[in-house]
Structure formats: C-alpha cells, structure tokens
C-alpha cells in the first residue's frame with residue numbers, strides 16, 4: 001500500500017488548525033487567570049438576530065436554531081449550569097477593554113467590530129470568544145463571534161465548519177474553560193473542517209470525559225449525578241518546565257482528564273468521577289523532546305481530594321510523535337473509530353529510525369493487526385507509519401491514546417487521539433460480521 005501524502009496535505013492540515021479563541025481582559029498584557037467562572041449558576045445569553053437571517057457564512061437550510069439549542073444543552077447536561085437564552089437585534093460585540101456592555105452576545109454579523117476579532121487570520125479561524133471578568137476572576141460577560149468570513153453548516157458539508165461543534169467549543173470558553181491537550185476533547189485547540197479524513201468533523205458536538213471533568217471542576221455536576229467529584233493534586237519532581245498530566249481509566253484505557261502543571265510544577269485535576277486511574281505526565285517544550293512518565297495508579301473517590309507524592313519527570317527523548325492521521329491525511333485532530341471494525345491509522349514523528357516501531361495501547365479493547373505496520377517515505381525530519389488497529393465490538397465510547405516506545409525505553413503518546421463516539425467511520429478495513 002502506498003501512502004500518498006503530498007506536502008500540500010500537511011500544509012493544509014497545519015493551516016486548518018489554528019486557535020479559535022482570544023481572551024480580552026481588563027489589564028492589558030497580563031495573562032488570563034486560569035480559574036475564571038460565572039458566580040451565578042444561571043448564565044444569560046443574547047442571540048443576535050443576525051444568526052437567523054441569511055448570511056454568506058451560513059449554508060442555506062442549516063438548522064441554526066437546533067445547533068444553538070443543542071450546544072447549550074450539551075453543557076447543561078454535564079454540569080450544574082443553566083442558560084437563559086433570549087434574542088436581540090444587537091449584532092456587535094463589546095470592544096476589548098476593561099468591561100463590556102454586560103450582554104453576552106452570540107453573533108455572526110459582519111460588523112466592523114466583529115471583523116476586528118479576526119484581523120490577520122480570518123481565513124482559518126472559525127470563531128472567537130471574548131471574556132470579560134472582574135478582579136475576583138468572576139466572568140461578567142462573554143461574547144462569541146462566528147467568523148463571518150467562514151462558512152458553517154449543520155449537515156457535514158465538506159469544506160465548511162460544523163456549526164454545532166464550533167458553538168460547543170466556544171461555549172466552553174464562555175464558561176471559563178481553556179484549551180485541552182487531549183486530542184479528542186471538544187476543548188482541544190484545533191478545529192477541523194468537514195471533510196478532513198473524508199469524514200464530517202462533528203465529533204466536537206459531544207463532550208469528552210476531559211471536557212466533562214473540566215466543567216464539573218468549576219460548577220459541579222448536574223442534579224442527579226452522584227459519583228462526582230473527586231480531585232487529585234501533586235507536584236512534579238525537579239521539573240523546570242510545565243508538563244501535561246493526564247489520567248486514563250485502568251480497566252478501559254479511556255482518557256479521563258488532563259491538565260497542565262503550573263510554572264511551579266504543581267498540578268490538580270478536579271471534577272473527576274470516582275474510579276481507578278493511571279497517571280501520566282510529560283514535560284512540554286523540553287529541549288529536544290521528552291518522555292512520558294508512568295506514575296502508577298490512583299484511586300479517586302467522589303467528593304475526596306487526593307494528594308499524590310511528588311512524581312518523577314524530566315527524561316529527555318530524541319523521538320517524538322507529532323501527528324496522527326487517517327485516509328492519507330496527517331493532522332492533530334482525533335480519528336473517529338468504531339467498535340467491531342479495523343482501521344488503517346497513520347502516525348508521524350521525528351527521530352524514529354526503526355522499521356518496526358513499538359506502538360501500543362493501554363486499552364484491552366484495541367490491538368494492532370500483526371504484520372500491518374508499514375514505514376512510509378515522507379521526509380527526512382518526519383517519519384510516517386501506518387498500521388491497522390482492531391477494536392472490540394464492546395469498546396466503551398471515549399478517547400484512547402496511541403503510545404510509542406523507543407528502543408532506549410523512552411515513551412511518547414498522542415493522548416486521546418482515537419475517538420470512539422457517535423461519528424460513524426465507514427472507511428474501515430474490516431468489520432466483524434454481525435449475526
């Protein structure tokens with residue numbers, strides 16, 4: 001099998017996946033605090049009438065009302081938060097500054113102020129959210145602008161952004177959430193257009209475990225959810241750089257939640273469902289690359305906080321995974337896969353010299369088909385491999401990581417890169433017959 005991977009595909013992939021959010025705050029130059037929240041459990045939103053009028057950016061026939069309603073409900077179902085949604089003829093967001101007009105607006109109108117949101121990168125960014133907050137880190141207003149230069153749809157039309165996925169991501173910001181490094185999370189930084197991997201890019205419509213833990217950490221669980229919320233915290237030994245820290249469910253390998261340690265190497269993950277989890281960390285931006293550290297198992301209990309003894313870290317590595325892919329395209333977007341099927345998956349990384357690299361999963365539901373690993377010629381600084389994975393028909397929905405172990409023992413991962421969810425991926429190589 002030959003992989004056709006023109007440089008153009010990679011370039012397009014790079015260009016597609018830019019950050020979708022800016023944060024405005026009262027004091028210029030200061031970093032956004034990481035614990036912004038609404039003080040009230042009821043958040044009032046005003047929908048601009050521009051959303052319901054014909055717009056160049058809205059594909060005719062799109063179910064705008066349905067997409068809006070579902071994207072708010074998705075977050076309401078995850079945490080103790082309620083939206084009160086009204087409409088307004090106002091179509092322009094509050095300009096950046098100390099405070100706005102107090103109205104949290106969702107708009108798509110191509111007004112001068114709205115277009116300023118996208119100055120410089122209007123071609124790639126689907127939407128942005130501007131959050132205003134006071135000196136006590138309480139959010140006072142959050143405005144969402146759908147990029148009027150982009151095209152949105154609700155039917156998976158190739159080349160457009162999925163309206164509901166975009167809104168769900170931006171509402172996460174409106175609630176105070178930041179980007180996640182978990183590749184399958186709705187709050188991950190990269191937003192793909194429909195058609196990447198030959199599939200609709202609608203996975204962001206539903207929240208991953210990481211998104212759910214993130215919003216519950218701020219607002220608590222919705223009524224009726226008993227098994228919540230535990231938390232873990234700790235410190236990464238002698239780490240001079242920040243680290244990604246994440247948890248995977250011991251029995252299934254599903255990614256549960258992730259966070260980044262702060263500048264003093266401390267981390268905490270809250271909003272967790274009780275369970276037995278494996279704890280991983282990996283220094284980021286360590287010169288030359290770094291290894292994933294396996295810090296063993298933690299037992300999280302609802303309502304309890306656990307302090308982890310300081311975990312070791314800082315192991316440099318010359319090999320790094322950078323991309324994953326499907327259908328001849330490499331990116332940093334999750335690949336949707338389904339139980340009871342097999343798929344040809346690609347990974348790309350640097351410094352991998354072996355012809356048969358040691359690729360593995362933490363999940364008993366995923367396996368690599370023997371003899372399926374192929375090394376592809378790509379470029380001198382990027383090694384690309386493909387392999388076939390098989391998923392048991394009873395694999396639980398969630399995000400699963402791909403791991404690679406270098407000959408020297410260092411390990412790298414693409415956390416949550418494979419997403420088992422609602423998206424049906426019919427480009428499978430094999431399907432277990434159903435009787």
Ligand SMILES: [Zn+2]
Pocket residue numbers: 019020021169173179188189
């Ligand atoms: Zn974003």
